[in-house]
Amino acid sequence: MLYVPDRAIAEDVAQETWLGVLEGLPRFEGRAALKTWIFRILTNRAKTRGQRESRSIPFSTFWDPEAEPAEPAVPAERFGAPDDPASPGHWALQPTAWNEMPEERFLARETLAQVQRAIEALPPSQREVITLRDLDGWTAEEVCNALELSETNQRVLLHRARAKVRRALESYFEEGK
Amino acid sequence: MGVTALTCRELVELVTDYLEGSLPPTERARFESHLEGCDNCRRYLDQMRQTIHLMGCLSEESLEPQVKTDLLKIFRDWKKR
Numbered sequence: 431m432l433y434v435p436d437r438a439i440a441e442d443v444a445q446e447t448w449l450g451v452l453e454g455l456p457r458f459e460g461r462a463a464l465k466t467w468i469f470r471i472l473t474n475r476a477k478t479r480g481q482r483e484s485r486s487i488p489f490s491t492f493w494d495p496e497a498e499p500a501e502p503a504v505p506a507e508r509f510g511a512p513d514d515p516a517s518p519g520h521w522a523l524q525p526t527a528w529n530e531m532p533e534e535r536f537l538a539r540e541t542l543a544q545v546q547r548a549i550e551a552l553p554p555s556q557r558e559v560i561t562l563r564d565l566d567g568w569t570a571e572e573v574c575n576a577l578e579l580s581e582t583n584q585r586v587l588l589h590r591a592r593a594k595v596r597r598a599l600e601s602y603f604e605e606g607k
Numbered sequence: 608m609g610v611t612a613l614t615c616r617e618l619v620e621l622v623t624d625y626l627e628g629s630l631p632p633t634e635r636a637r638f639e640s641h642l643e644g645c646d647n648c649r650r651y652l653d654q655m656r657q658t659i660h661l662m663g664c665l666s667e668e669s670l671e672p673q674v675k676t677d678l679l680k681i682f683r684d685w686k687k688r
Contacts, residue, residue: 520647595658
């Protein structure tokens, strides 16, 4: 969904990729991990398709670390002000212990749906990185290779994405109290 | 030169670097010594670990039935060739 405008096209691309994988498998030389190889077929097809729909944008333009404003992992107002003599920069509004809540609630379907929604709401570059890393279990190195990202940028995207998903969960748990 | 202690606000920005194992040793030591004395930041780090754990539970997101049928059809047609 990063390279094409809508879900129907994305599904088309997924089908083309599947076919491309079936056709290409006999020529697969094992130089890259199989999943990286499949991912390349997928992104190449998506980019080609995206160009045809004239919507293709290179990954890097989704995210320019220089151009983006800083995104604190936790809003500044959660901490004491820097000039607060009692606790400068320390938690003013404290995080709660999630492991004290009943497991049924923590692992409930609705909790997972909240996580899913939070991920879907992320900017595309953050969504891509967090999906590959935390849902699909790719290593940082695999993600850097597949998305042509530097290690640092991969980490920044992951950091911002995880912080937002945590925040979404936190407000969901707070609401339900 | 004395090492200044991290504030909580600084620590939360280093959590990913910490979990990724990419903090230099001195930074890692600062991070861990702050954690030792700060229940709130330990709780924050736990929350982050739990968030990651929950995302791992999502990975088996199932395909919509129609999509699955389409993909299987492509596979069967391809095999016939």
